[in-house]
Amino acid sequence: MGVHGVAAAGAREARFDPLLADRVVDALLLVGLPVAHGGHGPGVHLFASGSAEDTGSTYGLDPERWPLTLRWLCSPRLEDAAAAGGTDSPWPRTRRLVADSIETALAELLPALGLSATRDAPDGPTRIGPADSPTTPAAPAAPELAVEPAVELPAVELPAAAVAAVRRAAALAGLPLAAHPRAVGVALTACLPAPDTAPVADVAWRPSPRLPDGPPVSTAVRESMHHAVGSVLAGCGLRTTWHRPPDSAPHLHAAAR
Incomplete structure (x- = not known):
């Protein structure tokens, strides 16, 4: 799961906290995200803050307050392409x-699951601490709105091109694709954005069925991961649009370019 490392000279030795790591893994499984055990992705990689694996800025880092660090590892294909890419390659940016x-989604949702989380910088690692660590109180969650697709089409198939594009993007990013109604991951349903229009792929995130269903936990997980999935799909080359009905949660539509 994690690897013990040694911090820079003069700093306290980085120590992996297995009890906290177990709590983080349990939370990740509730969210529906894979864990990169041993640093082998795709999934969330856990390691000791300030260890040799910690490539983020450790200036001012308090490993007692934030003993664990998380990094997302994409699919080996994307990781290898990014590592080999030059200045003109799109893969490092993707x-x-x-x-x-x-x-970013992890930093937003993990506090709802009883952990403290922060990011040192917009592109920095996500630091994790126990729930009683000093941290900025989370804003009260907004009331959860019922998710009501504009028009459900159980007898109409999803657009094949959109399904194939979402599958490719999810696999590249390392995100699971929900293959059946109780599976976790990126979930697709067919809906009509307006009358007399062709069906489109409505994309959402489906967490574990064991996740507590009421707000603020469910709201934090679903909203954070929903927005993360939208950014991931757009970053992997799909055309995405958000639709925000006044009486229901936002809808994310995805299509192949």
């Missing part, structure tokens, strides 16, 4: 956008 989107 990888960074995917990782930033998911790590």
Whole structure:
């Protein structure tokens, strides 16, 4: 899961906290995200803050307050392409956008699951501490709105091109695709954005069925991951649009370019 590391000379030795790591893994499984055990992605990689694996800025870092650090590892294909890409290659930017989107979502949703989380910088790692760590109180969650697609089309198939594009993008990013109604991951349903229009792919995030269903936990997880998925799909080349009905939660539509 994590690797013990040694911080820079003169700093306290970085120590991996297995009890906190177990709590983080349990939270990630509730969210529906894979864990990169041993640093082998795709998934969330956990390691000791200030260890040799910590490539983020450790200036002013308090490892007692934030003993663990999270990083998102994309698919090996994207990680390898980003590592080999030159200055003109789009892959490093794609990888960074995917990782930033998911790590930002983690920093937003993990406090709702009983953990403290912060990011040192917009492109920095996500630091994790126990729930009683000093942190900025989360804003009260807005009332959860019922998710009501404009028109459900159970007998109409999803657009094949959109489904294929979402599958490719999710696989590239390392996100699971929900293959059945109780599966976790990126979920697709067919809907009509307006009367007399062709069906489109409505994209959402489906967490574990074990996730507590009421707000603020469910709201934090679903909203954070929903926005992260939208950024990931756009970063992987899909055409995405947000539709915000006044009486229901936002809808994310995705299509192949």
